[in-house]
Amino acid sequence: MTSASSSTTTTQQHAIDVENEHAAHNYSPLPVVVASGDGAWVTDVDGRRYLDCLAAYSAVNFGHSNPVLLDAAREQLDRITLTSRAFHNDKLGPFVERLGALAGKDMVLPMNTGAEAVESGIKVARAWGYRVKGVAADQANIIVAAGNFHGRTTTIVSFSDDPVARNDFGPFTPGFRSVPYGDAEALASAIDENTVAVLIEPIQGEAGIIVPPADYLPAVRELCTVNNVLLIADEIQSGLGRTGATFACDLVGVVPDLYLLGKALGGGIIPVSAVVGDSDVLGVLRPGEHGSTFGGNPLAAAVGLAVVELLETGEMQERARMLGARLHEELSRLVGHGIVAVRGAGLWAGIDVDPGLATGREVCERLMERGLLAKDTHGSTIRLAPPLVIDPADVDWAVAQLEAVLQELRAGSPS
Numbered sequence: 527m528t529s530a531s532s533s534t535t536t537t538q539q540h541a542i543d544v545e546n547e548h549a550a551h552n553y554s555p556l557p558v559v560v561a562s563g564d565g566a567w568v569t570d571v572d573g574r575r576y577l578d579c580l581a582a583y584s585a586v587n588f589g590h591s592n593p594v595l596l597d598a599a600r601e602q603l604d605r606i607t608l609t610s611r612a613f614h615n616d617k618l619g620p621f622v623e624r625l626g627a628l629a630g631k632d633m634v635l636p637m638n639t640g641a642e643a644v645e646s647g648i649k650v651a652r653a654w655g656y657r658v659k660g661v662a663a664d665q666a667n668i669i670v671a672a673g674n675f676h677g678r679t680t681t682i683v684s685f686s687d688d689p690v691a692r693n694d695f696g697p698f699t700p701g702f703r704s705v706p707y708g709d710a711e712a713l714a715s716a717i718d719e720n721t722v723a724v725l726i727e728p729i730q731g732e733a734g735i736i737v738p739p740a741d742y743l744p745a746v747r748e749l750c751t752v753n754n755v756l757l758i759a760d761e762i763q764s765g766l767g768r769t770g771a772t773f774a775c776d777l778v779g780v781v782p783d784l785y786l787l788g789k790a791l792g793g794g795i796i797p798v799s800a801v802v803g804d805s806d807v808l809g810v811l812r813p814g815e816h817g818s819t820f821g822g823n824p825l826a827a828a829v830g831l832a833v834v835e836l837l838e839t840g841e842m843q844e845r846a847r848m849l850g851a852r853l854h855e856e857l858s859r860l861v862g863h864g865i866v867a868v869r870g871a872g873l874w875a876g877i878d879v880d881p882g883l884a885t886g887r888e889v890c891e892r893l894m895e896r897g898l899l900a901k902d903t904h905g906s907t908i909r910l911a912p913p914l915v916i917d918p919a920d921v922d923w924a925v926a927q928l929e930a931v932l933q934e935l936r937a938g939s940p941s
């Protein structure tokens with residue numbers, strides 16, 4: 527394993543400067559310029575290698591340049607890539623049939639980005655509320671959880687409580703109620719006759735890999751069933767193997783009415799998202815009421831189908847379960863030694879660094895210098911979510927780098 531050195535080279539700096547000058551400043555990337563990737567590792571423009579412990583927020587669950595997924599994409603590239611849904615294409619049917627089966631549902635609404643899947647789920651829930659549940663026109667409400675992250679559109683930031691995501695983007699879309707995450711009683715008291723859905727992340731990703739109490743989601747499921755309310759699980763980041771199960775909901779035996787999927791569904795190659803449910807709910811949509819020029823395109827469907835086939839064997843889920851156990855066992859050794867708490871499931875860890883020691887960003891910068899890419903969230907939390915194809919030895923190596931960084935910080939040595 528080659529680890530990176532700390533200096534930013536001229537090649538890197540030039541690439542960073544050009545990007546900073548001409549790309550909008552809606553991110554603050556670590557100063558690394560990635561040029562290629564293979565499995566769990568990426569290589570920068572100067573040939574230095576880094577273990578990718580973010581995996582594009584779990585969009586690269588199956589590794590960079592996954593040969594099976596690349597083959598599926600290449601094969602489709604030479605045939606046809608885009609038809610629009612004005613016509614049928616020969617890839618969409620197999621994709622939606624198999625994705626539905628993977629989720630135990632009979633219908634799929636194909637979209638592109640995660641935010642579009644969320645928006646689509648909201649529209650479906652509202653239409654279901656008016657047409658099936660009988661809610662009076664324009665009165666529908668949807669319950670969400672505090673600390674949520676569901677994407678960046680104006681409607682979605684309307685029910686975010688992150689001021690950075692919201693400020694100066696109003697006026698906001700009405701019809702949402704926020705309750706504390708993990709508190710089923712608060713949710714119960716927010717439900718009324720106009721509630722059409724509860725929209726929830728089974729594990730909150732951007733909030734810092736927050737795992738709710740084990741009885742929470744089953745209680746939410748029960749409340750939704752009893753009150754004739756749809757349970758919409760946003761599994762865009764938690765789903766498709768990350769937690770050691772196909773869906774994070776599986777970990778607690780909960781079946782939502784709608785799954786929202788994205789990120790890894792596109793195999794790290796193209797944006798592919800979907801709303802997955804049964805026809806008694808998804809079937810409310812009628813021709814012309816919703817759509818997407820790119821949604822369900824043959825290239826996306828070919829890659830999405832290859833992703834579903836990877837997950838059908840259960841091998842990826844098993845890897846995440848085994849390697850996740852190893853990761854969490856290793857990380858737990860560091861609690862009390864610069865780390866305050868570790869949470870997560872499968873190959874997904876939220877790590878609270880002692881705020882007196884460093885910010886999450888500082889830790890990530892030092893990890894980068896050692897050849898490990900990770901991302902901070904909310905102050906002193908960092909998250910690790912490597913591709914599920916990571917080698918077991920690289921899991922140990924990642925924790926060793928974190929341990930070394932914590933030792934440096936505790937010794938007060940300069941970066």
Ligand SMILES: *Cc1c(COP(=O)(O)O)cnc(C)c1O
Nearest residue numbers: 639640641675676677760762763
């Ligand atoms: C990333 C994410 C989204 C938004 O997906 P985009 O593809 O970035 O629009 C929505 N929900 C969750 C839980 C996510 O992690």
